[in-house]
Amino acid sequence: MNYKAKMSLTMENGGCLVKMLKSVGVFFGGWGLLKPCHVLADSPYSEPALVSVGSVVVSIIPFVGVLFAVGFYTLLERKVLSIIMIRKGPSKVSYMGILQPFSDAGKLLCKEFIVPTRANVGPFILAPAVMLIISLLGWLLYPYKSAEVFYVFGVILFMAVTSISVYGVMMSGWVSNSKYSLLGAVRAMAQSISYEIPMGFIFFCVVLCAGLFSFQEISMYQQSLFFFFFPLCGALVVWLLCVLAETNRAPFDFVEGESELVSGYNVEYSGGGFAVMFIAEYSSILLSSVVSAIMFFGGNEVLTGLFTLAVAIFFLITRASLPRLRYDKLMNLCWTVLLCVMLSISVCVVVLVSL
Numbered sequence: 001m002n003y004k005a006k007m008s009l010t011m012e013n014g015g016c017l018v019k020m021l022k023s024v025g026v027f028f029g030g031w032g033l034l035k036p037c038h039v040l041a042d043s044p045y046s047e048p049a050l051v052s053v054g055s056v057v058v059s060i061i062p063f064v065g066v067l068f069a070v071g072f073y074t075l076l077e078r079k080v081l082s083i084i085m086i087r088k089g090p091s092k093v094s095y096m097g098i099l100q101p102f103s104d105a106g107k108l109l110c111k112e113f114i115v116p117t118r119a120n121v122g123p124f125i126l127a128p129a130v131m132l133i134i135s136l137l138g139w140l141l142y143p144y145k146s147a148e149v150f151y152v153f154g155v156i157l158f159m160a161v162t163s164i165s166v167y168g169v170m171m172s173g174w175v176s177n178s179k180y181s182l183l184g185a186v187r188a189m190a191q192s193i194s195y196e197i198p199m200g201f202i203f204f205c206v207v208l209c210a211g212l213f214s215f216q217e218i219s220m221y222q223q224s225l226f227f228f229f230f231p232l233c234g235a236l237v238v239w240l241l242c243v244l245a246e247t248n249r250a251p252f253d254f255v256e257g258e259s260e261l262v263s264g265y266n267v268e269y270s271g272g273g274f275a276v277m278f279i280a281e282y283s284s285i286l287l288s289s290v291v292s293a294i295m296f297f298g299g300n301e302v303l304t305g306l307f308t309l310a311v312a313i314f315f316l317i318t319r320a321s322l323p324r325l326r327y328d329k330l331m332n333l334c335w336t337v338l339l340c341v342m343l344s345i346s347v348c349v350v351v352l353v354s355l
Contacts, residue, residue, distance in 0.1 A: 131168030184264030
C-alpha cells in the first residue's frame with residue numbers, strides 16, 4: 001500500500017469515527033430530553049417541567065456507567081478465562097491490562113464498516129442500534145432507592161423488554177442476506193420463545209411470595225434477611241439456566257455457534273456495528289445478573305452488589321467449563337425438564353401462600 005492510499009484510508013476511518021461519535025451524542029442527548037421530568041409529589045396532576053441541562057446530564061450518567069461496566073466486564077472475562085485455561089490474559093496495555101477495553105473499542109470503531117452487496121442497507125445499519133437501545137431500556141428498571149421514576153409493574157416491563165430483545169437479532173440475521181445469519185436468527189427466536197415460558201413461571205413465584213410487582217419493593221421486602229433463595233432454591237437453578245439461554249451464553253450459545261454458523265447472526269458485521277452488538281450482548285448479561293440478585297438476594301445494597309458480581313462470574317465460569325450442547329437437547333431441556341419443574345414449584349408456592 002502506498003503512502004497516499006494509507007493517508008486516504010486513515011482519513012476515511014477518522015471520518016467514520018467522528019460520524020459515529022456524533023450519532024452516539026445525538027442519541028443520548030435525545031434520550032435525555034425525552035426522559036420523564038421531575039414531578040411534584042404533592043401535585044395531583046403530573047405536568048412536565050422544562051428540561052434543564054442538569055437533568056440531561058443525570059439521565060445520561062447511568063447509561064455511560066453501563067458502557068464502562070461492559071468494557072471492564074469483558075476484561076474480567078478474559079482474566080477469568082486465562083486463569084481457568086492456564087494461559088496469559090491481557091497484560092500489555094497499561095498496568096496489568098486495565099486499559100485493554102479502551103484499546104479494543106478504539107480498534108473496532110476505527111475499522112471500516114462494510115455493508116454486503118446484497119444486504120438491505122437501511123435495516124442492516126439500524127439493527128445494531130436497535131439491539132443497543134433495547135438492552136439499555138432494561139436498565140431503567142434498576143431499583144434506585146431515590147429514583148424520580150417509579151415503575152409499579154417493573155417485573156412485567158422487564159419481561160416485555162427481554163421478549164423484544166430478540167427482534168434485533170432477528171433483524172440483523174434477516175437483512176444480512178446470508179444463510180448463516182438467517183439460521184442464527186431462527187435459532188434465536190425459537191430459543192427465546194421457549195425459555196420465556198419457565199422464566200414467566202419464576203416471575204410468578206417471586207411475585208406471589210412478595211405480593212409486589214416492582215423491583216424496588218421486592219428488594220425492600222427482603223431487607224429482613226428473608227432471602228427468596230431459601231424457599232425458591234429450585235427456581236433459582238432454573239432461572240440461571242433460562243438466563244443463560246436468553247442471553248445466548250455458553251453452553252447455550254447456538255445463535256453464534258462458531259463450529260456450525262461461523263459467527264451466527266453477526267457474521268456479516270464488522271467495525272462499529274460488531275462493537276455495538278457486542279456491547280448490547282454484555283449489557284444484557286449484566287442486567288440479568290442484577291435482576292437475579294434483586295429477585296433472590298435483595299434487600300441490602302451491599303449484598304445485592306456482591307451477589308450481582310457472583311452471578312456475573314457464574315456466566316464466565318460456565319463458559320470456560322461446559323461444552324456447547326446439541327440444539328435438540330436444548331429444546332428438550334426446556335420443554336420436558338424445566339417446564340415440568342417450574343409447574344411443580346408453582347403449585348407448591350400457591351399452596352404455601354394460600355395457607
